[in-house]
Amino acid sequence: MSGQVAPAAAAAAGPTDSARVVVLISGGGSNMAALLDAQQDPAFGAVVAAVGADRANAGGLALAAERGVPTFVESVRDHADRDAWDRALTEQVRRHDPRLVVSAGFLKLVGPRFLAEFGGRYINTHNTLLPAFPGMHGPRDALAYGVRITGATVFFADAGLDSGPIVAQTAVPVLDGDDEATLTERIKQAERTQLVDVVGRLCRLGWSIDGRRVTIG
Ligand SMILES: Nc1nc2c(c(=O)[nH]1)N[C@@H](CN(C=O)c1ccc(C(=O)N[C@@H](CCC(=O)O)C(=O)O)cc1)CN2
Numbered sequence: 001m002s003g004q005v006a007p008a009a010a011a012a013a014g015p016t017d018s019a020r021v022v023v024l025i026s027g028g029g030s031n032m033a034a035l036l037d038a039q040q041d042p043a044f045g046a047v048v049a050a051v052g053a054d055r056a057n058a059g060g061l062a063l064a065a066e067r068g069v070p071t072f073v074e075s076v077r078d079h080a081d082r083d084a085w086d087r088a089l090t091e092q093v094r095r096h097d098p099r100l101v102v103s104a105g106f107l108k109l110v111g112p113r114f115l116a117e118f119g120g121r122y123i124n125t126h127n128t129l130l131p132a133f134p135g136m137h138g139p140r141d142a143l144a145y146g147v148r149i150t151g152a153t154v155f156f157a158d159a160g161l162d163s164g165p166i167v168a169q170t171a172v173p174v175l176d177g178d179d180e181a182t183l184t185e186r187i188k189q190a191e192r193t194q195l196v197d198v199v200g201r202l203c204r205l206g207w208s209i210d211g212r213r214v215t216i217g
């Protein structure tokens with residue numbers, strides 16, 4: 001994965017100059033909500049153009065709609081096969097002409113058609129310090145292993161599972177007495193701060209990817 005994406009307008013003076021971002025979710029969308037809060041500042045440099053989900057009961061959809069953000073749902077079960085779903089998701093996202101696609105708790109692996117169009121400008125936030133503990137249950141797996149430090153990772157997604165080039169990481173301690181819920185929530189606090197920072201910098205300054213090396217600006 002290599003390539004370069006230019007910054008948004010030199011001085012993103014407001015929403016009309018901000019980079020368009022599509023956010024993909026499957027659940028409550030607290031990371032998505034943090035981006036909606038951040039974009040209230042015109043200097044943020046990004047605006048959430050749409051929020052998509054793989055299921056209609058994703059709680060974040062209602063939250064986005066309440067704030068006037070267009071939403072869409074593409075469920076795998078509504079399509080003949082996974083490739084048809086991949087095509088449909090790609091078309092839905094394309095409609096919103098994003099500079100950047102962000103997934104946060106989006107519980108589907110996107111396929112080759114999506115990556116052909118958005119690879120290199122599709123980031124995901126994951127609630128562990130990759131490459132440790134990829135997949136659906138990061139905090140649970142970290143707790144079970146007994147690590148003392150975990151955290152969250154933002155990376156450019158590729159065809160693998162949580163294996164793409166890393167943009168940023170933030171460390172979070174595992175405390176005595178933690179269970180999956182307390183650790184997951186502590187990670188989320190740091191994760192949201194990191195995601196807002198990374199999305200803002202990517203959109204304001206642009207980025208380049210050379211192999212596994214990501215450079216912002
Ligand atoms: N091509 C890629 N797509 C996605 C990636 C990625 O790295 N490459 N990251 C995920 C997010 N993610 C962890 O951060 C993740 C999401 C989903 C799964 C998974 O096993 N999903 C199953 C179905 C699970 C379900 O619906 O309950 C599946 O896709 O069949 C693992 C990791 C976002 N997409």
Ligand SMILES: NCC(=O)N[C@@H]1O[C@H](COP(=O)([O-])[O-])[C@@H](O)[C@H]1O
Nearest residue numbers: 027028029030031105125126127135
């Ligand atoms: N690897 C998949 C996965 O578990 N992702 C995790 O889902 C949460 C979504 O929270 P949110 O819906 O409150 O933003 C996030 O913490 C994210 O790291």
